[in-house]
Amino acid sequence: MDNCIFCKIARREIPSNKIYEDEEIIAFNDINPVAPVHFLLIPKLHIDSLADVQDNHQILLGKMLLLAQKLAKEQGCEDGFRTIINTGRVGGQEVLHLHFHIIGGRERLPGMIHHG
Numbered sequence: 001m002d003n004c005i006f007c008k009i010a011r012r013e014i015p016s017n018k019i020y021e022d023e024e025i026i027a028f029n030d031i032n033p034v035a036p037v038h039f040l041l042i043p044k045l046h047i048d049s050l051a052d053v054q055d056n057h058q059i060l061l062g063k064m065l066l067l068a069q070k071l072a073k074e075q076g077c078e079d080g081f082r083t084i085i086n087t088g089r090v091g092g093q094e095v096l097h098l099h100f101h102i103i104g105g106r107e108r109l110p111g112m113i114h115h116g
Contacts, residue, residue, distance in 0.1 A: 001046045006097035010044040020071055025064060027071055027102075036105035037075045041068055047098040050087040068102050077104035082112075 001007050008014040009028065016028035019039055030038040043060055047053060053061060065083075072081040081104030086093040103109065 001097070004046055004095075004097050006040075006042050006095055006099060007044075007046050010042065019075065020067070024060060025067060027067070030101065035103045035109060037072070037077050037081065038101065038103050039071065039075065041071070041100040041102060043098060048096045049093055049098055050085050053098070064100060068100055072102050072104060075102075075104075076106070077102075079106075080104065082109055084112075 005014065009016045010026050016026075018026060018028045020027035020041075024044055025041065026044060027039050027041045030040055041064055043057075043064065045060070047057065068083055069081075081102055084101040084103065085098070086101070
């Protein structure tokens with residue numbers, strides 16, 4: 001996708017604070033972090049959202065999940081981390097390119113769902 005900001009980052013047309021890259025995946029620090037550790041993990045292949053994955057994406061998604069825990073530990077999340085995949089408008093997705101938010105630090109993260 002020519003105008004996708006994450007595709008542009010993957011193609012190195014836009015700089016990022018990259019923490020990992022291979023032929024299929026790139027990880028970089030979020031530009032508006034909500035915690036001491038907050039990075040994004042994206043496939044270089046453009047997939048709009050989790051709602052758009054197909055059977056042929058299984059290996060890629062599995063690789064991304066395994067990489068998430070490895071990178072989280074390398075970034076200092078020894079006692080856990082949160083993995084968020086916002087999907088679609090209702091899910092709060094802001095960039096239409098599948099991405100995982102990996103969030104953590106030393107302190108316990110606040111709850112995500114508020115019962116009311």
